[in-house]
Amino acid sequence: MQITRQADYALRAIIYLAKLDEGQKASTSRIASEQKIPPSFLAKIVSQLSVSGLIHTSRGARGGVSLARPAEEISVLDVIQAIDGPIFLNECTENSDACPFMSSCPLREIWCEARAELIKKLSGANFSLANISPS
Numbered sequence: 285m286q287i288t289r290q291a292d293y294a295l296r297a298i299i300y301l302a303k304l305d306e307g308q309k310a311s312t313s314r315i316a317s318e319q320k321i322p323p324s325f326l327a328k329i330v331s332q333l334s335v336s337g338l339i340h341t342s343r344g345a346r347g348g349v350s351l352a353r354p355a356e357e358i359s360v361l362d363v364i365q366a367i368d369g370p371i372f373l374n375e376c377t378e379n380s381d382a383c384p385f386m387s388s389c390p391l392r393e394i395w396c397e398a399r400a401e402l403i404k405k406l407s408g409a410n411f412s413l414a415n416i417s418p419s
Contacts, residue, residue: 291367293321294329298363301339302355302411309348329367336366351411361406371406373399 296319304310312330316323330349333339340352351358364371374395375382383389 287364288368290325290329291364293319293325294333294363294367295360296321297326297329297333297349298338298351298355298358298411301349301351302358304350307350309342309346309350311348315349333363333366336362338362338366355411358411359407360409360411361403364406371399371403373402 297315300315300319301310312326313323315321316326321329330339330341334341337352338358340350342348361371370378372378374391376386376389376392377395377399380386383392386392
């Protein structure tokens with residue numbers, strides 16, 4: 285499993301915003317430049333993050349982008365799901381009718397457990413500076 289480039293860029297943008305002082309905004313052009321994100325791609329990402337309630341956007345001379353809630357209340361899982369949708373490793377973890385071998389499959393339990401662990405790990409990682417900085 286690999287997250288999309290779009291989700292990776294979204295995570296970079298949120299990390300950037302988490303490092304700003306409270307109430308401070310950043311322009312999308314500044315985020316794009318400093319995080320090496322194509323500006324047109326970032327515009328789409330910002331729109332998705334805004335619709336998901338993770339960031340605020342405002343236009344004009346004093347406009348920009350900021351986090352919609354404290355960084356410690358935004359998880360890595362929140363960002364990935366805002367961009368890529370729900371996480372699942374195999375279709376059978378979401379839809380038990382997806383596989384004709386469901387009742388006898390030795391792998392479904394493994395997929396479900398791995399998915400649960402991944403979700404637990406990603407939901408436990410937030411964007412507070414202490415949480416995102418390497419130890």
